[in-house]
Every structure is written in structure tokens, then in C-alpha cells.
Amino acid sequence: MFANLSLRLWRVWARNLLVYLRTWKVNFIPPLAEPALYILAFGAGLGNMVGSVRVSGETVGYTAYIAPGLVAASVMWQSFYENTYSSFVRMYYQKTFDAMLATPLSLEDVITAEILWGATKAMVATLLMGTVIAAFGYIHLPDGLWLLPLSALGGLAFGSVAMWITGITPTIEMFNLPIFLFITPMFLFSGAFFPVDGLPAWASGLARLLPLYHLTQACRMVSLGRADAGIFWNALYLAGFTVVFYPLAVRAMRRRLIK
Amino acid sequence: MDAVIEAVSLRKNFGDFKAVDGLDLRVERGQFYGLLGPNGAGKTSTIRMIYGFSPKSGGELRVFGQDVATRWREIRARIGVCQQDDALDPDLTVEQNLLVFASYFALPKAEAERRAAELLRFFALEGKAASNVRELSGGLARRLMLARSLVNRPELVILDEPTTGLDPQSRHQLWDRLRELREGGLTILLTTHYMEEAATLCDELVIMDHGRALVRGTPTDLIDSHAGQAVLELVDPDPETRTAALASGLDTEDFGRRLLVFSGSFDELAALGKALPSGQHILRPASLEDVFLRLTGRELRE
Numbered sequence: 001m002f003a004n005l006s007l008r009l010w011r012v013w014a015r016n017l018l019v020y021l022r023t024w025k026v027n028f029i030p031p032l033a034e035p036a037l038y039i040l041a042f043g044a045g046l047g048n049m050v051g052s053v054r055v056s057g058e059t060v061g062y063t064a065y066i067a068p069g070l071v072a073a074s075v076m077w078q079s080f081y082e083n084t085y086s087s088f089v090r091m092y093y094q095k096t097f098d099a100m101l102a103t104p105l106s107l108e109d110v111i112t113a114e115i116l117w118g119a120t121k122a123m124v125a126t127l128l129m130g131t132v133i134a135a136f137g138y139i140h141l142p143d144g145l146w147l148l149p150l151s152a153l154g155g156l157a158f159g160s161v162a163m164w165i166t167g168i169t170p171t172i173e174m175f176n177l178p179i180f181l182f183i184t185p186m187f188l189f190s191g192a193f194f195p196v197d198g199l200p201a202w203a204s205g206l207a208r209l210l211p212l213y214h215l216t217q218a219c220r221m222v223s224l225g226r227a228d229a230g231i232f233w234n235a236l237y238l239a240g241f242t243v244v245f246y247p248l249a250v251r252a253m254r255r256r257l258i259k
Numbered sequence: 260m261d262a263v264i265e266a267v268s269l270r271k272n273f274g275d276f277k278a279v280d281g282l283d284l285r286v287e288r289g290q291f292y293g294l295l296g297p298n299g300a301g302k303t304s305t306i307r308m309i310y311g312f313s314p315k316s317g318g319e320l321r322v323f324g325q326d327v328a329t330r331w332r333e334i335r336a337r338i339g340v341c342q343q344d345d346a347l348d349p350d351l352t353v354e355q356n357l358l359v360f361a362s363y364f365a366l367p368k369a370e371a372e373r374r375a376a377e378l379l380r381f382f383a384l385e386g387k388a389a390s391n392v393r394e395l396s397g398g399l400a401r402r403l404m405l406a407r408s409l410v411n412r413p414e415l416v417i418l419d420e421p422t423t424g425l426d427p428q429s430r431h432q433l434w435d436r437l438r439e440l441r442e443g444g445l446t447i448l449l450t451t452h453y454m455e456e457a458a459t460l461c462d463e464l465v466i467m468d469h470g471r472a473l474v475r476g477t478p479t480d481l482i483d484s485h486a487g488q489a490v491l492e493l494v495d496p497d498p499e500t501r502t503a504a505l506a507s508g509l510d511t512e513d514f515g516r517r518l519l520v521f522s523g524s525f526d527e528l529a530a531l532g533k534a535l536p537s538g539q540h541i542l543r544p545a546s547l548e549d550v551f552l553r554l555t556g557r558e559l560r561e
Contacts (some may be wrong), residue, residue, distance in 0.1 A: 212411035
């Protein structure tokens with residue numbers, strides 16, 4: 001599988017970057033505006049009712065609690081959307097991959113670059129969001145800089161899953177299904193908004209299997225400046241997702257595109 | 260001579276369906292070669308194997324003397340492909356399409372810019388350099404597709420139905436550009452449904468059907484040996500005329516409402532025409548289209 005990979009894949013990544021920068025003003029607004037809105041709504045609104053949350057024995061304000069959860073969720077949404085809807089449009093409607101496969105690029109080059117691009121977008125969103133959240137004082141620095149490599153790791157994991165789904169999805173409308181069954185429940189039950197310990201034992205056990213749970217945990221710990229050995233296991237869990245789903249994604253796309 | 264493409268008993272199966280079923284093909288350097296056939300004849304499957312997109316199911320395939328299965332990356336670096344579908348990058352401008360494509364071939368930036376400017380001029384697209392690809396008309400989009408396939412200065416260009424859907428002006432303009440490229444020494448492999456296009460452009464062509472080669476040769480040789488010089492075309496002939504034509508002893512082909520009589524001599528057909536009721540027939544030179552229809556039949560494909 002790696003035999004067909006070449007450094008040329010960065011040309012595909014650069015193509016996506018070029019397109020992204022053509023409309024950078026539009027692309028930059030959501031990650032800048034969203035956290036401000038959430039902090040206002042949850043911090044000033046809901047936060048006043050909830051008060052504080054206990055994280056590994058210490059009390060944390062509700063806004064400080066959810067802020068890193070929002071970063072983690074944004075990583076998931078960014079990379080998952082990029083490698084489902086956007087990759088599907090490029091593959092199916094724009095025939096961009098077909099054109100690339102008439103050049104010295106391999107299928108592995110193209111697919112890998114797409115996943116790397118999804119992770120890059122997740123990192124850019126984290127950088128923008130993180131800056132706003134840090135400006136409100138909810139990210140402990142410099143520990144909070146670990147959010148960037150964590151976003152890359154999360155982006156690769158969710159991007160690989162997304163690309164695998166793109167490889168086996170017949171039509172673009174069908175992406176609603178994994179989003180409804182997988183992404184939205186994960187968004188709600190991965191500990192971004194409330195500690196999963198509060199759930200019934202079976203549900204909190206299930207929540208701990210979700211990749212977003214591990215990304216949220218790791219993001220929270222570095223944001224609060226309390227990173228411990230636990231984030232190593234969180235990172236390993238996310239890396240495991242990439243290791244499993246990246247080969248599946250390449251295989252599904254090869255089956256789909258090469259006839 | 261120096262063969263650019265060499266295929267021996269090339270095969271491509273999709274499950275039980277034999278898309279390409281033992282095709283032999285040899286394209287020499289500098290040739291303008293045509294691949295003709297009805298829909299589903301195996302043209303696109305053949306082309307995709309040549310540029311290393313589809314793996315072959317059997318036989319041998321060498322491009323520039325190298326095995327496509329193992330050396331596809333080197334081979335693709337020397338090939339330009341103009342695909343059937345408009346596969347331009349709609350997220351980019353006209354010029355960016357050329358520059359980004361050049362980057363896939365690892366062309367240095369300065370060289371890519373020089374090449375893009377040169378191609379925009381050659382295809383009269385300079386005024387559109389900054390335009391969005393989505394705004395291009397069909398003819399302009401095709402010109403850009405062709406320009407893009409030349410960005411890496413290929414030795415071989417593969418054109419899959421390059422003029423489908425174009426108006427006559429755009430088509431003739433594209434033909435002129437293709438002739439100029441051929442004069443520059445480029446090897447060109449073309450598939451088309453337009454027999455006029457194949458006859459006017461190709462040095463040699465093969466007509467294929469059901470994944471196999473039916474005949475091959477220069478357009479004139481193929482017309483000579485399969486249709487002769489002249490054709491008397493009878494449209495909706497009444498039964499007596501039909502019988503008279505069929506009884507003439509000449510080579511005929513019955514396409515239902517059209518009946519064709521072939522001959523090596525115009526005089527012979529003119530004499531036959533005079534014997535038939537007027538107004539139901541025309542005498543004309545034989546064309547590649549006659550050859551094509553005779554060999555591949557008239558039933559609709561797909």
C-alpha cells in the first residue's frame with residue numbers, strides 16, 4: 001500500500017490549499033465566530049445555571065469546561081465534512097480524481113492527500129478557534145498549544161473514517177446516515193457538554209469507546225494545563241482509528257475508482 | 260520504426276463481460292492514430308489501460324517500450340490525456356488549471372508559468388486566463404482540456420472524443436490545432452464517433468467492435484477496400500427499384516430505409532442510376548462512414 005505513495009501527494013494537498021485560500025475570508029469566519037457565540041450562549045446563558053463541573057477532583061467553570069470540547073467537536077466536523085461531502089464532490093461531480101489519475105499521481109497519493117487536507121483544515125479551525133477562546137482566557141498557555149497536534153491526530157482519524165465512508169457511499173445524500181447514526185450522537189455524548197460519568201454505567205462505558213471522547217478528554221486536559229499520562233492513551237486510541245480506517249479507505253476508493 | 264504503443268492480445272474483462280477481447284495495436288512515433296467503434300466497442304477501456312488507469316486482464320501492453328503495469332508513473336509523466344468528460348477543475352481559474360496540473364507533473368514553477376502562457380496563446384485563451392472555469396463555453400472548455408493535456412510537453416497525447424458536442428467552428432479550430440501539434444512531431448491517439456474527423460486527421464486507424472479489431476489501415480485504403488470509390492444511395496426505394504438495385508450484381512448493403520450500392524467506378528453507378536426511377540437515389544463518393552456502418556452494422560448500441 002505504501003509502495004504507491006510519493007511526495008507528489010503534497011501537490012494535491014497544495015491544490016486544496018489554493019482553493020481554500022481563494023475564499024479564505026468566508027472560510028475563516030465560522031471558526032472565529034462560532035466559539036464566540038458558544039461562549040456567549042453557554043458561558044453567559046447556560047453556564048450561570050450550571051455553575052461549575054468537577055474534572056478529576058477539581059472544580060472548573062462551565063465555560064472553561066465546554067471550550068475545549070467545542071474545539072474537539074470542531075476537529076471532528078471539519079475533517080468529517082471535508083472527507084465526505086467535499087471529497088465526494090471532487091471525486092464524483094468534478095471528476096478531479098479522474099483527471100489526477102492521468103498524471104503521475106497514484107490513487108494512494110490522492111486519497112492520502114485528501115485525508116491530510118481534512119486534518120489540515122481541522123488544525124486551521126483549531127488555531128482560529130483556539131485564539132479566540134484563549135483571548136477569553138479559557139485556554140492555559142503554553143500547554144494549550146498541544147491542541148494543534150491533537151487536532152491533527154483527530155483530523156486524521158475522523159478523515160480516514162470519512163474517506164472510507166466516501167468510498168462505499170453510493171450517493172451524496174447517503175452521508176446523512178453516518179452523520180445521524182455516528183457523528184451527531186458522538187457530538188452529544190463524548191463529554192463535550194457534560195461529564196459522561198453522570199450517565200448510566202452502560203452508556204458511559206459506550207461513550208468511552210467513541211473517538212471523540214478521547215479527543216475531548218485530551219483537549220480538555222491540555223487546555224486546563226493538567227495534562228497527564230492519560231492523554232498518551234487518548235492519543236494512542238485516535239492513532240489506532242487511523243491505522244484501521246486509512247487502509248480501509250484506500251481499499252474502498254481503489255474498488256470504487258479503478259475499473 | 261519506433262513504436263510508442265504496442266499491445267498484443269490485450270484483454271479487459273469486467274466480470275463476464277469482455278470489454279477488450281484480444282486487441283493488437285501498434286502506434287508509431289509521430290503517427291496520428293484513430294480508434295473507432297460504436298459505443299461499448301472497448302475504445303475507452305483500451306485507452307484507460309494505455310495510460311495506466313485500468314489494470315489489463317491479459318495480454319501485453321507496452322508504452323514507450325515499457326511495461327505499463329510496473330512503469331506507469333514514468334509513462335504517465337510522458338503522456339497527456341484529454342478525457343471524454345470535462346474534468347477541468349471548477350474550483351480554479353483557467354490559468355490555475357494549467358499551473359496546478361503542471362504541479363502534478365512536478366514542473367518547476369517558472370517552467371510551468373512559461374508553459375501555461377504558451378498554451379493559453381496557442382489555444383487563443385489568453386483573454387480568459389483569469390476566468391472561472393465554470394463560465395467557459397463548451398468550445399473553450401474543450402480547448403482548455405486539450406491545453407491542459409499538453410502542459411507536461413508529452414510525447415503522446417490521448418484524446419477521448421475531443422470534439423463531441425462542439426459546434427462546427429469550434430471543431431474545425433480544434434482540428435487545426437491538432438494538425439499543428441502533429442506537424443510538431445507529437446504522437447496522437449484519438450477516439451471519435453465522427454468519421455469525417457477520423458478521415459481528415461488520422462494517418463492510420465482501427466475500427467473495433469466487441470473489443471476486437473475489425474479492420475485497420477489508412478482512411479483511403481479502408482474506403483477503397485471496403486466501400487470502393489462511389490456509392491449510389493437509395494433512400495426509401497419502392498419495391499421495384501429495390502429489386503432492380505439488388506439484381507444489378509453489384510456490391511450492395513441493405514440498411515432498411517437506405518440501400519447502398521458500392522462500386523469502384525462512378526460511371527458504372529451512373530449507368531445503374533439512369534436505369535432506376537429518378538428522385539430516389541443520389542450518387543456520391545464513398546466515405547469512411549459507409550465502411551464503418553458496413554462493418555459494425557446498423558443496430559443501436561447501449
